[in-house]
Amino acid sequence: MTAQDHGARPSGGRQAQRAERRAAILEAAMELIAERGYRRTSLAAVAERAGLSQQGLLHHFPTKEHLLVAVLEARDRWDLASSAAAGPGSLGTDTLAQLVDYNATRPGIVQTYTVLSADSVTEDHPARAFFESRFRAVREAMAVALRAEFGESLPGGLTPERAAPLLVAVMDGLQLQWLLDPEQVDMPAAFRDFVALLAPATGRRGED
Amino acid sequence: MTAQDHGARPSGGRQAQRAERRAAILEAAMELIAERGYRRTSLAAVAERAGLSQQGLLHHFPTKEHLLVAVLEARDRWDLASSAAAGPGSLGTDTLAQLVDYNATRPGIVQTYTVLSADSVTEDHPARAFFESRFRAVREAMAVALRAEFGESLPGGLTPERAAPLLVAVMDGLQLQWLLDPEQVDMPAAFRDFVALLAPATGRRGED
DNA sequence: GTCTATAAATCGATAGAC
DNA sequence: GTCTATCGATTTATAGAC
Incomplete structure (x- = not known):
């Protein structure tokens, strides 16, 4: 003993x-x-x-670089765990909206991601490769999810492949505005507004 | 002499x-x-x-901080000059699309803005106040422009005030993806895709 | 207004004892 | 595996000559 x-x-x-x-x-x-x-x-x-x-x-x-990579991988695991909690193969705009809700309660985590991803575009940044491949993978996953949910044709004549980078851009851009001014920017509501733009049956024309 | x-x-x-x-x-x-x-x-x-x-x-x-603020103000003047070149009161999605085209030829300027704006969310950052008020002003200007161009009701039941932060978010988010991977992300085309989502008369339903 | 010289602090990283 | 001690480089900023 x-x-x-x-x-x-x-x-x-x-x-x-x-x-x-x-x-x-x-x-x-x-x-x-x-x-x-x-x-x-x-x-x-x-x-x-x-x-x-x-x-x-x-x-x-x-090294400090090793620590940075470990931080990024850890954050990715948290995201994955959140998505996986919704069940396999269920990645859709509803799940994404819930992820945005969750993010709105964790400004520290969001700030880590926002600061690091933007910082990574500078020369010889240790996280550059990580974010480059991560964005590519996320865009592809979003395209698959959009196709499964809305089919081949979205409003404005968009395809899932062309809407995917917009979906990712809105999430990232809203995070920045929300971090700077949480009182004025309702991130979850704004994201759902964007989702409404993507839903083909949401237009109001012909209803009045 | x-x-x-x-x-x-x-x-x-x-x-x-x-x-x-x-x-x-x-x-x-x-x-x-x-x-x-x-x-x-x-x-x-x-x-x-x-x-x-x-x-x-x-x-x-x-101080270094004085220099930073001067850099931000100078970049803002460049943007303003670009917008003003299109004529007074003509700020619309067309002008914005042209600004995105212009940005796509100036990765250095875009990178300055992307890195600094994200960096500014950290504690006691010298540029924090600058970006906070700038985003607020840009959102308001976008709402005015959207109302002038599309009126009161946009697709998905959105108002100009609710679409404005999405417009800003798309521009910023696309810049990040484009800086990381210009080969895979066609920033000007993607922005025009988003504009197509906002145009109320662009839906394809009833055309086939 | 621009320079040389240098202060003063902080950084990432190493060496070696325990 | 964690510590004390310290190196060497780099940073912002100041002092003072010209």
């Missing part, structure tokens, strides 16, 4: 302790990046919030 | 020389911020590209 204790309890094993440390560091990093942006966030500040020294942090993430 | 020369030529006066210096510094700053982002852009690098020392630069812009 002494030396063997390290590997005894399920939540106290070496592997589990390591995972907890990493999780604490990632949470601290995500918060600070959301507050201050990636460049202004120092490893020392992340370490302090996570409750260890800068060098203890560097044992888990050897 | 010696000491008095400084103020002799119309384009060589003290005032004019000062203005030229400031313009050169602003242009260098805008380029570097577009390439590297605001945080990674050092005053020394801006000074070098503008052809003077870092301390010479600080004579014209006493």
Whole structure:
């Protein structure tokens, strides 16, 4: 009951302790990046919030770039978990609207994503490749979802492939306006307004 | 013809020389911020590209923050000049589409705006107030323009006030996707697709 | 108005003890 | 695995000569 204790309890094993440390560091990093942006966030500040020294942090993430990639992957897993909760194959505008609702309760997470994605367009940014491939994948997923929900022809003569980048753009653009001015921008309502534009049977002509 | 020369030529006066210096510094700053982002852009690098020392630069812009605000104001003047060229009171979706066309030829300028606007949502950012009031003003201008062009009722039951933030969001969101992947994202075409969604007479129902 | 020199702080990262 | 100590580079900004 002494030396063997390290590997005894399920939540106290070496592997589990390591995972907890990493999780604490990632949470601290995500918060600070959301507050201050990636460049202004120092490893020392992340370490302090996570409750260890800068060098203890560097044992888990050897460089600042490694930490950044881990933060992005963690955020992606959160998104995926939210989508998966709605059931497999059910990705539609309803699920997306619920994701926007969820985002409206988590400004820190949204800020992390907004700041990092825009920052990534600069030269030699460590997250550039991540966001480039992520946007490509999201556009393709949106096109598939739009086709499943509305079929081949959308209002304005659009195809699902041409509407997909607009859907992604609206989500990102609304996040920016909402982060800057949450009192004036009702992000969830605005997103549903856009969804109404995409629904082919929503036009009001001929009703009066 | 010696000491008095400084103020002799119309384009060589003290005032004019000062203005030229400031313009050169602003242009260098805008380029570097577009390439590297605001945080990674050092005053020394801006000074070098503008052809003077870092301390010479600080004579014209006493802090980095002063320089940033000047860059934002200069970019706004460029935008205004582009819009004004179309004639007074003519702000409509056509003019906006032309602005998007113009932006598609100036990735550096677009990058400056995209990176700075997203960066501004972080705590105590020097450009925060600028973007907050700018977005508010742009939304209001868009609502006025949409009302003038389409009247009170838009597709999906939207009002001009509710469509305005969507219009702004699409422009910003498309810029981000286009900056990351210009080969895959046709920004001008995608924006015109969105305009087609807003035009009440564009629906295809009843035509077949 | 522009320069040289330098202050003062902070950064990411390494070395080595425990 | 976490710590103390510290290096070396870079940053913004100031002081003062010309």
